[in-house]
Amino acid sequence: MPTTSSLPSLHGKTFLVTGGNTGIGYSTCLNLAAQGAKIIMCARSSPKASSAIASIKALHPEADIRALIMDHNALATIAEAAKLFSAQEPKLHGLILNAGVMAVPYETTPDGFESQMQINYVAHWLLTSHLLPVLLSTARQEGPGSVRVVSVSSDGHQKYSFGVTKILYDASEVEACSDFKRYALSKFANVLHADSLHSQYGPGSESSRQGQGEIWTASLHPGFIDTQLNEKIRDGTSWKFSWVHRVLKMFGVLRPWDEGCVSSLFVAASPEFTAAMSGKYFNEKAGLKEPNPGTKDVEEQIRLEKWTREAMQKGGWI
Template sequence: MPSSNFSPSSIPDLAGRVYLVTGGNAGCGYETVIGLAARGAKVYMGARSKDKANAAIKEIQEKHPSANIHFLDLDLTKFSSVVAAAKKIRDEETTLHGLVNNAGIMAVPYSVTADGYEIQLQTNYLSHWLLTYHLLPLLQSSARSNPEGTVRLVNVTSDGHAAFPPSDGIHFEDIGLEKEGAMKRYGQSKLANILHTTQLNKRYGPASSEAQNEAVWFAAVHPGHISTDLTTKATGAAPGFVLRATAPVLKCLGVLEPQEKGAWSSLFSIASSDFKKANSGAYIVPYAKIGTPSKHARDESLAEKLWEWTEAELRGKGLLE
């Protein structure tokens, strides 16, 4: 994999800044929380389980006693939880300097959430779109009162966006992909993360004529092939079982990197001084390098269509009021 000279220790002092990391109690999200908190930031750890989150916070604070980390109740399989979490952040904070939409699931069996959507699509994409929607005004107001480039948003995606999605990228006619394999559903959701990022950057990024002094910087991050629960707990059809069986071997061979490296590109994109204005909207690959996503991911008309579809779906459920 390509690499750069970036390391988390090069991140500037983040004292006084506030961040939210979804799925922050394990894997790459856990390491992202550490990277931000160790530099002095206040970090909200979005997680479903309060017990697991508090255990993770305690573990981090044993190594970094001054780490300022707070549990945020966030269940991405429930839109009501997403809206409530966003409201809690808006009620408690006057500024938000960064949002890392990190949480995700992979290769799980087909199921539908109580909100009516395929579980990978909702967890990986729809709920993060909704969370971003409700926190964007706070991010924009924070951008107005901070130096340019301080406020950023990262959507964590995967190179699976290129390997596994349907042939048409986003299969709007049957977006749940019930008859398809688990990895195809995963690939579609990860492609959606990149398309979301490009639309956010177009509408609210530094190149937007409407953003002016409230521009937010954006990035879609492929963290790498990392040894985390995402691989070891994949439960769908092949290659899910293959990932579980081969993960220990791949780790020993260096194909699966340790999870702390999985946070590097997110930390680079959300807080490094080396991430520049011209990089906003980019696809970041391991580690802290600008990459080129798939043809579907570069399709502006597909990105626009997905945005309009998503907005209509969520507005129709009364979630964007």
């Protein structure tokens, strides 16, 4: 298993990490900072970002890191933040789509989407869409393998069957689903998104062949990590999940938060991540793993892409 200390020097490289102020995202930023990368830490508020940045600078005083404020519950802030980044930064080498929530009660956001689907998937799709010009520009300048997009999914995406019918995306269609099934659906969408990006911009794509830029992508399972993501499990507010947390801790399955970034760092920055690995799914130890077979359904990738793009256009976010 690769270790975070095995990363090369990342001086001159720029990385953007969503949910970078806590948990796996914070650990990702911390390790990137240790290797000299320039880091854009996305967070919901300035105080949260400032506190996390101060903690990193206490360990790495020379760290080049700044905050970018966005709220995944408000898509307009995603678009605004992406435009601000593009106006300030000429290059982006790594986009790490890490922010997320898990198994929260059903509700819709002010934008009209089921909350887990918006926070875990839709907001990341929108952010990626707005950042594609700078990603592709960087790739054209620095060549294949210089630009990568990491989609932090979960093995939860393959624990649930959605039956023989096509997946449901609209908020009204998933209201009857359990909290965990809606979570699984959003994580399923993360994998489809990574696969779609690979098809459009990865090795062998039309974008690559025509010299418009080649982007390497991958989705992954970070492991069963004790982070704020499973806060409702830890604090026992949901009796269904509190016993799961205790059992996982007892048998050493639930790993500390600082071990959850291994695969994200491998995909985003390791020279051992190759073109042949683009579009693949990784386990928590940076090893290849088969995702839910349904994620390889090209028609479903296209359907999700179409649904998302049309929704973003309708809302005026792109």
